[in-house]
Amino acid sequence: MLFVLGKGGVGKSVVSASLGLLAAERGRRAIITEAAGAETMAALFDREPVGYTPGRLATNLQALSIQPGAAVEEYLVRTLKFRLVYEMVFRNRFVEPFMSAVMGLSDLITVGKVMDLEWERVDGSFGPDAEGPNKYDLIIVDSPATGHGLSLLRSPQAMMDVTRVGPLFNNARLIRDLLADEQKTGVVLVTLAEDMPVSETIQAATELRERGNVHISGIVVNGVVPPVFDDPATAECWDRVRRQGLELGGAAAESVRDAERSLRDRNRAEEHIARLRETLGLPLIELPLLSKRDLDAKALAELGTVLGAWS
Amino acid sequence: MSDSSAPDLNEVVKAHKVLVICGTGGVGKTTVSASIALGAALAGQRVLVMTIDPAKRLADSLGVVGKLNEATPIDLRAALGDDVELSEGGSLHAMMLDAKGTWDDTVRRFAKSQDTQDRIFNNNYYQRASESLSGSQEYMAMERLLEMHATEAYDLVVLDTPPTRNALDFLEAPDRLMAVLEEGILGWLIPKKRGRFSPVAAGARLFGRGREAMFNVLERFMGADVIRGLADFISAMSELLDGMRSRAGEVMELLRSEDCAFLMVAAPNRIALSEGLYFHDRLAEAGIPFRGFVINRVRPAFGEGKTPATPWESNWTRSGEATYDAAVEQVWDEHRRRTRWAHVDRHHINALKAHCGPTLPYVEIPELEGEIHDLDALRLLLAYLE
Ligand SMILES: Nc1ncnc2c1ncn2[C@@H]1O[C@H](COP(=O)(O)OP(=O)(O)OP(=O)(O)O)[C@@H](O)[C@H]1O
Ligand SMILES: Nc1ncnc2c1ncn2[C@@H]1O[C@H](COP(=O)(O)OP(=O)(O)OP(=O)(O)O)[C@@H](O)[C@H]1O
Ligand SMILES: [Mg+2]
Ligand SMILES: [Mg+2]
Numbered sequence: 151m152l153f154v155l156g157k158g159g160v161g162k163s164v165v166s167a168s169l170g171l172l173a174a175e176r177g178r179r180a181i182i183t184e185a186a187g188a189e190t191m192a193a194l195f196d197r198e199p200v201g202y203t204p205g206r207l208a209t210n211l212q213a214l215s216i217q218p219g220a221a222v223e224e225y226l227v228r229t230l231k232f233r234l235v236y237e238m239v240f241r242n243r244f245v246e247p248f249m250s251a252v253m254g255l256s257d258l259i260t261v262g263k264v265m266d267l268e269w270e271r272v273d274g275s276f277g278p279d280a281e282g283p284n285k286y287d288l289i290i291v292d293s294p295a296t297g298h299g300l301s302l303l304r305s306p307q308a309m310m311d312v313t314r315v316g317p318l319f320n321n322a323r324l325i326r327d328l329l330a331d332e333q334k335t336g337v338v339l340v341t342l343a344e345d346m347p348v349s350e351t352i353q354a355a356t357e358l359r360e361r362g363n364v365h366i367s368g369i370v371v372n373g374v375v376p377p378v379f380d381d382p383a384t385a386e387c388w389d390r391v392r393r394q395g396l397e398l399g400g401a402a403a404e405s406v407r408d409a410e411r412s413l414r415d416r417n418r419a420e421e422h423i424a425r426l427r428e429t430l431g432l433p434l435i436e437l438p439l440l441s442k443r444d445l446d447a448k449a450l451a452e453l454g455t456v457l458g459a460w461s
Numbered sequence: 462m463s464d465s466s467a468p469d470l471n472e473v474v475k476a477h478k479v480l481v482i483c484g485t486g487g488v489g490k491t492t493v494s495a496s497i498a499l500g501a502a503l504a505g506q507r508v509l510v511m512t513i514d515p516a517k518r519l520a521d522s523l524g525v526v527g528k529l530n531e532a533t534p535i536d537l538r539a540a541l542g543d544d545v546e547l548s549e550g551g552s553l554h555a556m557m558l559d560a561k562g563t564w565d566d567t568v569r570r571f572a573k574s575q576d577t578q579d580r581i582f583n584n585n586y587y588q589r590a591s592e593s594l595s596g597s598q599e600y601m602a603m604e605r606l607l608e609m610h611a612t613e614a615y616d617l618v619v620l621d622t623p624p625t626r627n628a629l630d631f632l633e634a635p636d637r638l639m640a641v642l643e644e645g646i647l648g649w650l651i652p653k654k655r656g657r658f659s660p661v662a663a664g665a666r667l668f669g670r671g672r673e674a675m676f677n678v679l680e681r682f683m684g685a686d687v688i689r690g691l692a693d694f695i696s697a698m699s700e701l702l703d704g705m706r707s708r709a710g711e712v713m714e715l716l717r718s719e720d721c722a723f724l725m726v727a728a729p730n731r732i733a734l735s736e737g738l739y740f741h742d743r744l745a746e747a748g749i750p751f752r753g754f755v756i757n758r759v760r761p762a763f764g765e766g767k768t769p770a771t772p773w774e775s776n777w778t779r780s781g782e783a784t785y786d787a788a789v790e791q792v793w794d795e796h797r798r799r800t801r802w803a804h805v806d807r808h809h810i811n812a813l814k815a816h817c818g819p820t821l822p823y824v825e826i827p828e829l830e831g832e833i834h835d836l837d838a839l840r841l842l843l844a845y846l847e
Contacts, residue, residue: 248645
């Protein structure tokens, strides 16, 4: 299981999709889950919304959108066999958010659903003790933007702290143990090469490490301006090119000014990346900023190839 | 920068006492709020800017670090130096909003007894609910706004808003929060019958038979302590509902009034701008005063018009030295890329203007270099806000 976490808009969904495509390409059966009923994957792959049952995005790649209502029902009724609680407390669309917030249930249920997927076997058996090959080789969790999605990872412990006994407690403990298992669970932190996102990523990584109950697989720095020059030899010509362009004026000078700006942007990005590397010392990979406005499956596959250098 | 037939942004700022700065996550709401506030203060108004989660260094330069919900004066002279012109009477205060603190105040204000207050503050679930009930942060920002507006200590209050997926979330937050609270508290005790819930009936129910059956089930599910805490929280909170409901009404009244204007910060991309359009239309329908767009982080380019595919079709000439010519081509690619970006941005901005008409101010702020985290940088931004 890979949890893809990061601040709003940094590219969590794009990274999740690219990772999914990469795994699928390598013949692994992958599924991407989204929380809070989001349907970004369907939009990225130009498909109909997948809903709460896994839907196909590409060969070997599925997606699932975890809808709070359906997940609560499934969790309470099917997993915990508490139909009465569900009927009495959670059926109402206003009561459900209230109870979920007060109890911290919605985050727990999202992670719980992910654990269910991990428990599914090819032969249809299910549960912590089920044997045989997994139905999914890789489960990617495209987390919601709020609070870095950290609350997702905290939710089992939080639930254990309030309940202390009972089926809810036991279930939360199973989830916590699965998250803590380095062999099974990892976190990918996504950020941009900018001041605020980098600071928040450092903060998030530090917090995760201090609590020590989930393994950080690595950091993806997304949307990095690519270098202007593709090799040192061309880069060495820059001073001369610059002088000549400014002398020529007109379009040549404009092109020099644009390149100057790109070089400065690139330098700033490199400084931020260096700060990340030095402070955290985690595996780190850069994803280039693509010029396309709306990324399609082809662009995602391109980013997937870049990520392929990683694992 | 704005159309000649439209009022400029300065006029909008001058004509209102409350500015609400909306937009989706990360577009620059906090930056733009602070900059507008600074501009109004320099122009001689007494201004308060209420920010939410400013970047650490911006918070430093606003002097609000560690001071939650507290209006803190900023010494503009000291911050900006002697060369900057300050108009007579202008002042700037900044406040960093804290939802939890505002919840605490709300509880203090509406709890009918000290006992209720204590029961809520000492309840485990209170902390959780005040942090994670959806709409909580937005509602609490509005609550604080109402309070600061009422002091009449400021000519202008600029309200930054929390990041939302959809800008309308902000406006709908009080209703949503009240619905969730009311139904959450009362609804789970009594299955909804015809008509409205009555707090009295709910109270009766709390101590009646229905409660017992359910609590037995819940108790097996989560343990007795949890249920006791939850029941206590719910019954204590139900006392606050009337007060909060009428307060929410006052907030909406202020937001609809002549005193108030909404500005939307948007990035010049398709998704953000189509959301801007939607927001504009919904506000207009709801009678909320939408007064302009700040289009932020517009990507600048030095070129104009079309750029040919290769530098050799422009005034660059080949040198014959392969590496050097390759470098020129790569510089040219960069130029093409930036020109294309600028074109795309322009295209989206024009579409927005065509939809919303010429009567609104549209200001554009380019993508600047580096972070904007001190008053000097905010002042540079002002040049674009006119
Ligand atoms: N490497 C990239 N190059 C170009 N555009 C990108 C890149 N990565 C992301 N984008 C664009 O940035 C936008 C935000 O990306 P995405 O939706 O993945 O972010 P997110 O972190 O999932 O956002 P949210 O927090 O709203 O879920 C999208 O419009 C996407 O097309
Ligand atoms: N015109 C601009 N040019 C360059 N950087 C900018 C510009 N406007 C804002 N920024 C930078 O973008 C980052 C995000 O800005 P800001 O915090 O104001 O956004 P926000 O909308 O308040 O975000 P959130 O939704 O997370 O509260 C900051 O680092 C800020 O310095
Ligand atoms: Mg996303
Ligand atoms: Mg902000």
